[in-house]
Structure formats: structure tokens, C-alpha cells
Amino acid sequence: MGGWKGIWVFIEQDDGVIEESSLEVLSRARVLAEERGEEVTAVLLGEAVAGEAAKLGRHGAHRVILVEDPILKYYTSDPYSRIMARLIEERRPDSLILSATRNGRDLAGRLAVKFRTGLIAHVVSLDYDDEGLLMGKVPGFGGNIMAVVKCVKGRPQMATVTPGIFDIKEFEGEAVVEKVDSGLDPEQVKTRVVDREIKELIDISKSERVVIAGMGTGGRMELVNQLAELIGADIGVTRPLADMGLAPRDIQVGSTGVILKGSLAIVLGASGAPHFVSGIKDMGTVISINKDPEAPIYEYSDHYFVGDIFEILPLLLKKLREG
Amino acid sequence: MGLRNIIVTMKVVPKIEELEFDPETKTIKRGAAGNEINPADKNALELALRIKDRYGGRVIVVSMGPPFWEPYLKLAIAMGADDAILVSDRALAGSDTLPTTLTLSKAIEKIGDYDIILCGEESSDGGTGQVPSGIAEWLDIPHVTFISDVMDVSDDKKAKVKRTIKGGHEVVEVTLPFLAAVELGCNTPRFPDFRRKRWAEREFQLTVWSAADLGLSPDEVGLKGSATTVVDLEEVKPPTRLKKKYTGSAEELADKLAELLKSIM
Ligand SMILES: Cc1cc2nc3c(=O)[nH]c(=O)nc-3n(C[C@H](O)[C@H](O)[C@H](O)COP(=O)(O)OP(=O)(O)OC[C@H]3O[C@@H](n4cnc5c(N)ncnc54)[C@H](O)[C@@H]3O)c2cc1C
Ligand SMILES: Nc1ncnc2c1ncn2[C@@H]1O[C@H](COP(=O)(O)O)[C@@H](O)[C@H]1O
Numbered sequence: 001m002g003g004w005k006g007i008w009v010f011i012e013q014d015d016g017v018i019e020e021s022s023l024e025v026l027s028r029a030r031v032l033a034e035e036r037g038e039e040v041t042a043v044l045l046g047e048a049v050a051g052e053a054a055k056l057g058r059h060g061a062h063r064v065i066l067v068e069d070p071i072l073k074y075y076t077s078d079p080y081s082r083i084m085a086r087l088i089e090e091r092r093p094d095s096l097i098l099s100a101t102r103n104g105r106d107l108a109g110r111l112a113v114k115f116r117t118g119l120i121a122h123v124v125s126l127d128y129d130d131e132g133l134l135m136g137k138v139p140g141f142g143g144n145i146m147a148v149v150k151c152v153k154g155r156p157q158m159a160t161v162t163p164g165i166f167d168i169k170e171f172e173g174e175a176v177v178e179k180v181d182s183g184l185d186p187e188q189v190k191t192r193v194v195d196r197e198i199k200e201l202i203d204i205s206k207s208e209r210v211v212i213a214g215m216g217t218g219g220r221m222e223l224v225n226q227l228a229e230l231i232g233a234d235i236g237v238t239r240p241l242a243d244m245g246l247a248p249r250d251i252q253v254g255s256t257g258v259i260l261k262g263s264l265a266i267v268l269g270a271s272g273a274p275h276f277v278s279g280i281k282d283m284g285t286v287i288s289i290n291k292d293p294e295a296p297i298y299e300y301s302d303h304y305f306v307g308d309i310f311e312i313l314p315l316l317l318k319k320l321r322e323g
Numbered sequence: 324m325g326l327r328n329i330i331v332t333m334k335v336v337p338k339i340e341e342l343e344f345d346p347e348t349k350t351i352k353r354g355a356a357g358n359e360i361n362p363a364d365k366n367a368l369e370l371a372l373r374i375k376d377r378y379g380g381r382v383i384v385v386s387m388g389p390p391f392w393e394p395y396l397k398l399a400i401a402m403g404a405d406d407a408i409l410v411s412d413r414a415l416a417g418s419d420t421l422p423t424t425l426t427l428s429k430a431i432e433k434i435g436d437y438d439i440i441l442c443g444e445e446s447s448d449g450g451t452g453q454v455p456s457g458i459a460e461w462l463d464i465p466h467v468t469f470i471s472d473v474m475d476v477s478d479d480k481k482a483k484v485k486r487t488i489k490g491g492h493e494v495v496e497v498t499l500p501f502l503a504a505v506e507l508g509c510n511t512p513r514f515p516d517f518r519r520k521r522w523a524e525r526e527f528q529l530t531v532w533s534a535a536d537l538g539l540s541p542d543e544v545g546l547k548g549s550a551t552t553v554v555d556l557e558e559v560k561p562p563t564r565l566k567k568k569y570t571g572s573a574e575e576l577a578d579k580l581a582e583l584l585k586s587i588m
Contacts, residue, residue, distance in 0.1 A: 112457065148553065148555040250490060301564055316580050
């Protein structure tokens with residue numbers, strides 16, 4: 001019986017476009033593999049993605065397992081989890097690491113049970129201990145508390161990594177690409193995408209300046225938009241605005257949305273709930289406007305303006321325009 | 324078409340705004356905090372009730388947790404669920420995702436006769452949304468996560484569900500029976516009916532199952548059955564902020580803010 005060896009990274013793609021955070025995971029895996037004298041294998045499933053497979057060596061892969069099939073054009077759980085399970089059974093990696101995107105989490109939960117193995121979900125750090133056990137830090141309770149978690153049972157050891165935690169790195173050398181048959185019978189597939197509607201994605205995770213609208217704006221975005229435009233900022237929202245469909249989920253800030261990393265956040269009419277503030281804790285400067293003199297967001301602000309946004313913003317816009 | 328059982332998994336969570344962390348003992352003081360039904364599970368229950376209205380079926384809520392969750396299960400009954408089951412056993416304490424999903428899948432098998440299982444997308448107290456797909460794997464049925472609606476269930480045992488993805492949403496076709504994880508905030512959960520609430524509190528009999536009732540041995544569940552272990556807990560200190568407070572007329576505040584913006588940009 002082959003032992004369980006090497007680190008695998010699941011490389012997510014959508015219609016041929018590689019998910020960037022998969023490359024972040026791949027880069028981190030390469031560093032860990034070098035410390036342990038092991039190899040990193042990138043596993044890429046898609047429709048026609050051989051061109052992308054060839055590039056994965058640059059971001060840390062020693063080898064690439066490539067599976068191409070029209071059914072794999074978009075992620076769905078059934079075909080993806082079946083192929084991954086078969087590959088893992090046959091080749092026995094010691095660890096399998098995924099990005100904690102929607103799809104990565106969807107797949108990881110299923111595979112972990114399939115192999116009765118430990119899964120450390122949504123980590124913000126990733127290491128091995130002296131015994132070779134995978135170890136990660138997991139934020140809990142809206143980000144207030146960090147649990148250090150280890151996999152103690154089962155192989156492959158698994159983790160999903162919060163996007164944006166590790167940098168994408170460049171490495172020398174090319175990866176060996178191996179093509180493997182999907183072995184799928186299209187008749188047997190139980191989940192498939194039959195329609196989709198996507199707009200061009202706004203990624204605010206790396207925006208320098210962000211104006212964030214909370215419920216205090218009542219979802220009326222004109223003033224917010226004008227301020228953002230004047231100071232060259234992007235726009236974010238708190239969760240309820242996205243829930244109500246007033247803004248796309250992709251610009252929701254917080255523990256179940258985007259964790260911001262820039263230099264300036266202007267928070268307009270948000271109370272500062274724990275799930276929200278974990279999204280702005282890494283911002284350089286936080287300025288808030290809130291009509292409640294004691295809203296919890298005060299504790300998380302450098303500059304806190306007590307007042308009504310609908311009174312202050314028009315005057316502010318005028319002043320900024322006058323220069 | 325008439326659907327068979329629609330099962331909703333439900334958990335009770337502390338209100339995180341009210342939690343305190345004791346850095347000395349490294350424990351979370353749950354005592355001080357109030358509890359609530361996990362918000363995403365309320366959305367799952369609401370969706371289940373809407374599916375029932377359209378396609379029939381019985382909505383059954385299942386939880387794995389301590390006895391003090393009973394009133395919350397009764398609240399789910401008051402909202403419109405037909406039945407509720409609590410799996411409660413000391414042996415289950417300390418379970419991570421592996422034994423939790425095993426236990427819930429055994430309970431679901433025991434309920435039986437299901438077409439749709441709905442979970443919340445994640446629990447608000449530090450869950451990571453790994454339970455739903457894990458349950459589906461134990462049951463060997465397909466699953467879809469982050470759904471906001473079940474749009475259509477057809478006679479040939481297929482459903483179309485709306486799933487949130489990067490940049491928008493997609494429609495996934497999935498064969499019955501299936502499990503879906505429901506997105507937090509995708510609908511507005513109904514308020515409990517007053518009379519039904521009174522009935523639930525006084526007369527409804529909650530079914531309680533132990534680990535043994537589900538044929539689970541103590542080695543399979545709890546800490547022993549878990550595949551991960553928490554080796555340390557750390558408090559995350561929020562970054563120190565200047566916390567300068569400005570009050571005054573709107574005019575004065577706008578002036579100060581304009582100055583401030585000019586100075587830092
Ligand atoms: C599992 C889970 C995950 C969650 N994840 C997230 C997340 O990722 N991101 C997120 O944002 N939330 C998240 N939430 C929701 C979060 O708990 C809060 O409900 C939410 O952040 C509140 O949004 P808000 O501050 O905009 O609204 P509110 O709490 O309603 O606050 C509105 C604020 O606006 C102020 N205000 C009102 N009118 C004015 C005015 N005219 N001028 C100035 N100020 C005004 C009020 O004083 C108040 O402070 C999550 C919740 C759960 C359960
Ligand atoms: N102990 C439990 N009892 C019932 N349902 C649960 C339990 N734990 C998790 N779930 C379900 O799984 C979903 C996701 O939880 P989690 O994976 O812990 O984030 C929750 O929204 C619940 O629907």
C-alpha cells in the first residue's frame with residue numbers, strides 16, 4: 001500500500017478562468033512542501049484548461065493533474081467530488097488544501113467526510129507541527145476569537161484557506177502535467193448548471209479606499225456614489241443591504257463577505273456588528289459617520305463624526321468640490 | 324406532485340454581540356449571552372415552508388444539541404414546522420464536523436422518506452459551513468450550497484435551485500432527494516403564529532433521541548469521534564484606533580471632515 005505523501009492543492013476555475021486565491025494557496029503550499037522535502041501537486045478540473053495547467057508551475061506546482069471534460073466547465077459538487085475522490089483514493093496525498101471560496105468549501109466538506117478525515121476550515125494561517133500534522137488558525141464568533149486547530153485523524157489532512165491571506169509568488173521551473181480521464185458518465189451526473197447570470201465582478205478586496213454604506217443610508221446610494229467618486233474610492237456595503245438585493249453580494253464587507261486591506265475606510269451609517277468590523281480591522285484609517293453618539297462602531301473608528309449622513313454629506317461634497 | 328419529507332437542520336447559537344472571552348482561562352463565557360436560532364437556519368425553515376406550500380410534504384426540524392434547545396425547536400413548530408426532533412446526549416459533546424454530520428445523517432435516515440434536506444449556509448458562532456455537504460456525503464445524495472431559492476420541482480424528480488456565485492447567480496439542476504444549504508438573509512422568515520405558538524409551548528411533544536437510539540457507539544461521536552482538535556484559543560484584539568469623536572453642527576462636521584480627508588489623502 002502506498003503511503004500518504006505530498007501536498008495537493010485544488011485549483012478552482014470557472015469557464016477556463018483560474019480563481020486567483022487558488023494560486024495564493026498553491027504558493028503557500030510550495031513553501032510548506034520545501035520545508036518538508038515534499039512535492040506539490042496542483043489538481044485542475046475544467047473543460048479545456050490545458051493552457052492554464054501549463055502555467056501552474058510558475059506559482060509553485062511540481063506536478064499538475066489535469067482532468068478535462070465538458071461537464072467540468074463550471075463547478076458543481078457531484079462530478080467534481082467524484083473525480084477528486086477517485087484521484088485521492090488512487091494516489092493518496094498526505095494533505096489537500098483548497099481556497100475557502102464558495103466552491104472550495106462546498107467540495108471540502110464532502111471530501112472530508114468521504115475520507116473520514118480532519119478538515120480545518122477557513123484558516124488564516126497554515127503550518128505543520130513537528131509531527132507533520134496540519135495546523136491552522138480559524139477565526140470564530142465573527143472574528144473575535146482565534147482557534148488553533150490541528151488535524152489529528154485521517155488522510156488526507158485537509159484545510160480551506162481564507163482568500164487574500166497569502167501572496168501569490170513566482171517560482172522557477174516547470175510543472176509536469178499529467179492528463180487523466182474524467183471517467184464520467186454524463187447520464188449519472190446529479191448536479192449540473194443549466195443557467196447563469198453574472199455581471200462583471202467588482203473586487204474590493206484590494207481597494208485602497210472604500211466608502212461603506214450601512215443601513216443608515218437606507219440603501220439610497222447617490223451621495224455615497226458621489227463621495228466615492230470624488231475621493232477615488234470603491235464602494236462597499238454591510239450585509240443587510242446585500243440581503244435586500246440593493247447591492248451585489250460581492251461588495252459586502254465583513255466576515256461573510258470581503259475582508260478589506262486598504263488605507264482608508266469611510267463607514268456611513270453602520271452600527272459596527274462583530275461580523276462587520278472584522279472586515280475593516282486591517283484598514284489603515286477608519287472614519288465613521290453615525291447619528292448615534294454611542295454606536296459600537298465608535299470603538300473601531302479613528303475618527304467618529306456624530307451626525308446625520310444626509311445632512312453632512314451634501315455639505316462635505318460641496319466643500320470637496322470647491323477644493 | 325406531492326413531496327415527501329422536507330427536513331431542516333437547525334442549531335441554536337449564542338448572540339455573538341453578547342459573548343465575552345476570558346483571556347485568563349481561555350474560555351468563552353456563554354453564560355452572559357442570550358441565544359437564538361441560527362439566523363441562516365431560519366431562512367432554511369422559511370424556504371422549506373414555502374416549498375411545502377407549493378409542493379406539499381411535511382417539514383421536520385432536526386437538531387443535535389443540549390436539552391435547553393427545546394424552546395427554540397418549539398419556536399420552529401410555531402413558525403409552521405410539522406414536527407421537531409432533538410438528538411441530545413452527553414456522548415455528543417465536543418463533536419467536530421465529522422461526528423456532527425454522522426449523527427445528523429443517522430437522525431435523517433431514521434426520519435426517512437425525505438426528498439429535500441435544507442441546512443443553513445453556516446452557523447454564526449464560528450461554524451464554517453462544512454456540515455451541509457458532509458451530511459450529504461454520509462447520505463450519499465447530491466448537494467448544492469449557497470442557494471437562495473428552490474425554483475422548480477418537477478415530476479421527474481429533478482429540482483432547479485438558484486445558487487449565489489461570484490458576480491451573480493446560477494441555476495443548478497439537481498436530482499431528488501438532495502440537500503441544499505440556504506444562504507443567510509435570502510428571505511424574510513415569518514413570525515410565529517400566536518395561537519400555534521401557544522399550542523407548541525403547551526401541547527407539542529418534542530421527540531428526543533439519544534446516540535444509542537441512532538445506533539451510534541460512544542467511540543464514533545464526541546471528542547473521540549472527532550478528526551480535528553482545538554489546541555489553543557486566542558483573543559483577537561481589535562486594532563487600536565484613535566477614537567476621536569467629533570460633535571457639532573452639520574456645517575462644522577462637514578468642515579472638519581473635509582479638512583481631515585485633505586490631510587490624509
Ligand atoms: C452569520 C452572520 C454573518 C454575518 N456577516 C456579516 C458580514 O459579513 N457583514 C456585515 O456587514 N454584516 C454581517 N452580518 C450582519 C450583522 O450582524 C449586522 O446585522 C449588520 O452588520 C448590520 O448592518 P448595519 O450596521 O448596516 O445596520 P444597523 O445595525 O441597522 O445599523 C445602522 C446604523 O446606522 C445609523 N444611522 C441610521 N440612520 C442614520 C443617519 N441618517 N445618519 C447617520 N447614521 C445613521 C444607526 O445609528 C445605526 O448605528 C452577519 C450576521 C450573521 C448572523
Ligand atoms: N448541531 C447541529 N444541529 C443541527 N444542525 C446543525 C448542527 N450543526 C450544524 N448544523 C446545520 O449545518 C449548518 C451549517 O453549520 P456549520 O457547518 O457549523 O457552519 C447550520 O446552519 C445548520 O443548519
